[in-house]
Amino acid sequence: MAASNLPLDGDRLWADIMDLAALTEPDRPYTRRSFTPLFLQGRDLVAKRFAEAGLTVRIDAAGNMIGRLEGANPSLGVIAVGSHSDTVPAGGRFDGIAGLATALEVVRALRDQGVRLDHTIEVVDFLAEEPSEYGLSCIGSRGMAGVLEPSMLEMTEPGGETLRTALRRVGGDPDRLAEARRSDIKAFLELHIEQGIVLESQGLDVGIVTSLVGIRRMEIVFEGAADHAGTTPMHLRQDALVAGARTAASVRAIAEQLAGEGQGYFVATVGIFNVEPGASNIVPGRCRLVIDARSTNPVLSARFVEAIEQESAAHAAAVRVRRVPIATLSDSKPVICDETVRAAMHQGARDLGLNSTDLASGAGHDAGFMSRICKSAMVFVPCKGGKSHVPEEWSDREQIAAGAAVILQAVKALDKTLS
Ligand code: GLV
Numbered sequence: 460m461a462a463s464n465l466p467l468d469g470d471r472l473w474a475d476i477m478d479l480a481a482l483t484e485p486d487r488p489y490t491r492r493s494f495t496p497l498f499l500q501g502r503d504l505v506a507k508r509f510a511e512a513g514l515t516v517r518i519d520a521a522g523n524m525i526g527r528l529e530g531a532n533p534s535l536g537v538i539a540v541g542s543h544s545d546t547v548p549a550g551g552r553f554d555g556i557a558g559l560a561t562a563l564e565v566v567r568a569l570r571d572q573g574v575r576l577d578h579t580i581e582v583v584d585f586l587a588e589e590p591s592e593y594g595l596s597c598i599g600s601r602g603m604a605g606v607l608e609p610s611m612l613e614m615t616e617p618g619g620e621t622l623r624t625a626l627r628r629v630g631g632d633p634d635r636l637a638e639a640r641r642s643d644i645k646a647f648l649e650l651h652i653e654q655g656i657v658l659e660s661q662g663l664d665v666g667i668v669t670s671l672v673g674i675r676r677m678e679i680v681f682e683g684a685a686d687h688a689g690t691t692p693m694h695l696r697q698d699a700l701v702a703g704a705r706t707a708a709s710v711r712a713i714a715e716q717l718a719g720e721g722q723g724y725f726v727a728t729v730g731i732f733n734v735e736p737g738a739s740n741i742v743p744g745r746c747r748l749v750i751d752a753r754s755t756n757p758v759l760s761a762r763f764v765e766a767i768e769q770e771s772a773a774h775a776a777a778v779r780v781r782r783v784p785i786a787t788l789s790d791s792k793p794v795i796c797d798e799t800v801r802a803a804m805h806q807g808a809r810d811l812g813l814n815s816t817d818l819a820s821g822a823g824h825d826a827g828f829m830s831r832i833c834k835s836a837m838v839f840v841p842c843k844g845g846k847s848h849v850p851e852e853w854s855d856r857e858q859i860a861a862g863a864a865v866i867l868q869a870v871k872a873l874d875k876t877l878s
C-alpha cells in the first residue's frame with residue numbers, strides 16, 4: 460500500500476525518526492544511551508514534539524516521559540501508546556524510536572481527522588528499555604507496572620553512581636515509585652521493527668505479536684590472581700579468564716542443546732566479557748561475564764541456570780580460581796499478548812488492505828511489562844535483512860507508516876469497544 464493512501468502522515472512520522480537519529484554520539488552512530496546528556500537532549504526534542512501535538516507533558520516517578528490528551532469521557536481510563544528513545548551502543552535509528560514516533564503520529568492524525576477519543580490517550584517514552592549501564596533494562600515500564608524493586612535502585616554503573624541517583628537526574632523520583640504504578644491504563648499498543656526476517660522474507664506488511672520471550676540476565680565473576688605473565692609457571696597460575704572463556708563456551712553448548720530439543724525457543728549470549736587488569740603481560744586476575752538467556756519456556760530457562768551453575772563452578776575449580784556467587788540481574792517471564800488488542804490490530808490491518816501474520820517476539824519490549832497492568836499487544840514492521848542493534852538497521856518510510864496506521868485504526872476501534 461502506498462503511504463499516501465494511509466490515514467496519517469508518513470513523512471511527518473519519518474521526520475521525527477530522522478531528527479532523533481541526528482542526536483547521536485558522532486563517532487558511534489547511532490548511540491543515545493539512557494541517562495546521558497544526549498539522551499536528555501533527545502527527550503527535550505520529544506517533549507517539544509509532544510507539546511506541539513497538543514499533549515500535556517510530564518515525567519513520572521519512574522522516569523517515563525508521558526504526553527497526555529484528555530478524553531471526552533476520562534472516567535473510561537487511558538489508552539497508552541509508545542516505546543523508547545534510548546538506544547544500545549552503536550545501534551540503529553528505528554529500534555524504539557519508530558514506535559515512539561508512531562505514537563506521536565497517532566495523536567496528530569486523530570487531531571487532523573477531528574477525532575476526539577472517549578478514552579484519554581497517553582504517549583509514553585519509557586525510560587531505558589535497553590540494558591542500561593546499571594545492568595537493568597525496561598526501567599520505566601517496570602516502574603509503571605509496579606515491579607521496579609527497591610533493590611534494583613541500588614544497582615550501580617561502572618563509575619559507582621546508583622540507579623536511584625540516576626533516576627533523580629532524569630526527572631524521576633525514586634522515593635515515590637509507588638506513584639508510577641498505574642491502574643487506570645486499559646490498553647497499551649506498541650509498534651516496533653521486527654528485528655528478524657520473517658516479515659521481509661514473506662513479503663508481509665505487519666506482524667501482530669503473539670508472545671514475548673522471558674529474559675534472564677546473570678552476572679558471573681571469576682577471581683583469580685594477577686601475576687607476571689613471563690615468570691609465573693603454568694601450573695601455578697590462577698587465570699580468571701580461562702574459567703570465563705570456558706564458561707562462555709559452555710553457555711553456547713548448553714544453549715545449542717536446549718534449542719535443539721524442540722521444547723520451545725531458547726537462545727543465550729555472552730555479550731559482556733571484561734578482563735582485568737587487561738595487559739598483555741599480566742595473567743588475568745578477574746573476569747566478568749554477563750549472560751542474556753531467553754526462552755518461551757521457563758523450564759528450559761531453569762535447566763540452563765542449573766547447568767551454568769554447575770559448569771562455571773567446575774571451570775573455576777579446574778583452574779583454581781574463585782567463582783563469586785552468580786548474580787541474577789533481572790528475570791522476566793514470557794508474556795502472552797492480549798487477544799482483544801491483537802484482534803483490533805488484525806482488523807485494522809485488514810481494513811487498510813495490509814497483509815498480516817501472527818509472530819512471536821524473541822526480543823524484549825516495554826509491552827511485556829505493560830501486560831502486567833493492562834491489555835497489551837504489539838505490531839511489528841519489516842526491517843531490512845532482519846538486522847537490528849546495529850547501525851545498518853533499516854525500515855522503509857512506507858513500512859513504518861503502514862504499521863503506524865494499524866496502530867491508529869486499533870486505537871480508534873478499542874476506544875469504542877473497551878468498557
Ligand atoms: C531489547 O532490545 C532486547 O534486548 O530484546
Ligand code: MN
Nearest residue numbers: 547554589848
Ligand atoms: Mn533494542
Ligand code: MN
Nearest residue numbers: 554555588651
Ligand atoms: Mn526496542
